[in-house]
Amino acid sequence: xxxNMRFKMRQVTLSLLAVxxxxxxxxxxxxxxEALPDxxxxxxxxGGKSMTNFRLRYEHVDQEGKPEDARALTLRSxxxxxxxxxxxxxxxxxxxxVAELENRYDDRRLxxxxxxxxxxxxxxxxxxxxxxxxxxxxxxIKNTRFRLGRQQVNLDNVRFIGDIGFRQVMQVFDGYSMLxxxxxxxxxxxxxxxxxxxxxxxxxxxxxxxxxxxxxxSPSESVTGYGYFSxxxxxxxxxxxxxxxxxxxxxxxxxxxxxxxxKINDEWRWLYTAEYAKxxxxxxxxxxxxxxxxxxxxxxxxKAWFARIDHxxxxxxDSEYAFQxxxxxxxxxxxxxxxxxxxxAQGIKxxxxxxxxxxxxxxxxxxxYHIINADEDFAKFGGxxxxxxxxxxDFAAAYNVNSKFLVKAEYANFKEDDRVAxxxxxxxxxxxxxxxxxxxx
Numbered sequence: 075x076x077x078n079m080r081f082k083m084r085q086v087t088l089s090l091l092a093v094x095x096x097x098x099x100x101x102x103x104x105x106x107x108e109a110l111p112d113x114x115x116x117x118x119x120x121g122g123k124s125m126t127n128f129r130l131r132y133e134h135v136d137q138e139g140k141p142e143d144a145r146a147l148t149l150r151s152x153x154x155x156x157x158x159x160x161x162x163x164x165x166x167x168x169x170x171x172v173a174e175l176e177n178r179y180d181d182r183r184l185x186x187x188x189x190x191x192x193x194x195x196x197x198x199x200x201x202x203x204x205x206x207x208x209x210x211x212x213x214x215i216k217n218t219r220f221r222l223g224r225q226q227v228n229l230d231n232v233r234f235i236g237d238i239g240f241r242q243v244m245q246v247f248d249g250y251s252m253l254x255x256x257x258x259x260x261x262x263x264x265x266x267x268x269x270x271x272x273x274x275x276x277x278x279x280x281x282x283x284x285x286x287x288x289x290x291x292s293p294s295e296s297v298t299g300y301g302y303f304s305x306x307x308x309x310x311x312x313x314x315x316x317x318x319x320x321x322x323x324x325x326x327x328x329x330x331x332x333x334x335x336x337k338i339n340d341e342w343r344w345l346y347t348a349e350y351a352k353x354x355x356x357x358x359x360x361x362x363x364x365x366x367x368x369x370x371x372x373x374x375x376x377k378a379w380f381a382r383i384d385h386x387x388x389x390x391x392d393s394e395y396a397f398q399x400x401x402x403x404x405x406x407x408x409x410x411x412x413x414x415x416x417x418x419a420q421g422i423k424x425x426x427x428x429x430x431x432x433x434x435x436x437x438x439x440x441x442x443y444h445i446i447n448a449d450e451d452f453a454k455f456g457g458x459x460x461x462x463x464x465x466x467x468d469f470a471a472a473y474n475v476n477s478k479f480l481v482k483a484e485y486a487n488f489k490e491d492d493r494v495a496x497x498x499x500x501x502x503x504x505x506x507x508x509x510x511x512x513x514x515x
Contacts, residue, residue: 114160117160118159125152125168129150129511130512131149131242132145132146132510133197133199135196135506138502139500143194144179144180145176145179146174148175149172150170150243151169152170154206154207164210166209167207168205170202170204170206170243171202172200172242178194179199180192181199183274183275184274184276185272198274200243200275202275204275206224209224210222210223217255219254220250225246225248226246227265229263230286230288234327234399235401237403238404239403243274244273245401245403247282248270249265249282251266261287263287263288264284264286266282280305281306282401283303285300285301294335295336297332300351301327301329304325305324306400321360322358323360323400324355325359326353326354328351329349329350329367331349333348344373344375345380345382346373348369350366352365352366362395363395364395365395367397380428380429385423385424388422389449393420394419396418398416410466411468411505413464413501418494418499419499420451421448423447424444424446428440437474438470438471438473440470441467443466443468446463446465446466447462448461453494455493460492463491463494464491464501465491467485467487471484479511480511480512480514482511484508486506487506490502
């Protein structure tokens with residue numbers, strides 16, 4: 075029965091793809107289409123675009139319970155090129171190299187603790203040399219792009235699907251995808267992905283079906299419906315989930331997101347977000363997988379500045395399972411200290427304030443303050459129960475020296491409140507500093 079469900083899901087994806095392709099063909103026949111430039115193969119290569127940048131980063135981590143501070147100096151080199159279309163085909167290739175210039179940290183390469191580095195905090199920036207992206211695009215149907223190969227995928231605010239671009243080794247996916255913009259003010263993204271390369275360099279086999287449809291209410295407002303169908307028996311979360319490392323973690327997530335900015339006048343604007351998603355078991359996933367996600371936020375912007383308050387909840391199912399986002403850019407959520415990349419079994423309730431702006435055209439400032447609690451009580455160290463994980467302050471300043479060169483300083487400080495009794499689940503005090511310089515060609 076579960077196998078039939080996966081088959082039906084793939085049939086639905088292919089059917090949607092066929093309908094959108096048919097719609098695009100009809101639109102193409104109904105009106106004159108401006109022809110693409112008649113490139114020769116050499117012209118297509120010359121007329122392409124660079125996918126090259128170099129990022130040098132220093133990270134320092136001071137974590138309670140670790141005898142040593144982590145000191146990581148790494149250089150990430152991305153060298154790549156995407157050709158211009160040639161008979162509606164284009165090719166993108168990008169090579170990645172991450173060099174560890176100072177290695178005083180547990181890099182968790184392949185997802186495992188680094189031998190001899192147990193006294194140091196974790197910094198998931200392992201050394202790596204690999205093909206980062208390698209794909210073929212076909213744009214022979216109007217307003218449609220088909221992509222086959224290894225690719226970055228970033229959807230919406232990257233809460234559920236993202237490339238984790240903050241880390242030196244980004245997350246990339248192997249499979250095929252389609253982006254269609256045939257319908258007015260509408261973007262439809264479909265994908266079937268069969269392997270993910272994680273930030274630890276580990277390759278994870280499985281199946282991930284993606285359906286994401288966005289309708290733009292205005293240039294700055296949108297409503298998005300999505301479905302993510304994950305058939306990964308042992309993703310990263312299996313190592314620490316209370317369901318156990320031998321439990322099938324396959325799940326489906328269905329959700330709706332409303333997000334936007336509404337102009338008040340030439341200087342002021344409203345900011346708002348409302349989102350809900352439900353996560354349940356899928357394929358042969360454990361039937362304890364049953365949780366929901368919600369986010370509500372409101373704020374205001376004035377000229378180049380903004381401030382907002384949000385509440386995000388990832389619920390728990392009787393402390394046996396909590397809503398998970400294993401393919402999202404989780405570094406951006408529940409604080410930058412990365413204590414909550416995997417949702418604890420008791421779930422999370424995060425209330426946070428965000429303030430940011432540009433005091434100078436080339437300078438961007440950003441600050442966040444989080445109060446992070448559990449959805450369900452947990453056993454505290456020393457006896458009793460609590461629900462307060464802690465509080466975190468984050469700050470970043472980025473300066474564009476010019477259009478190609480960026481420097482950035484970031485800071486995160488998490489303070490523990492109620493200490494979790496289980497040492498594996500404890501969220502101890504931690505302080506992190508990042509200094510980054512990036513040059514893009």
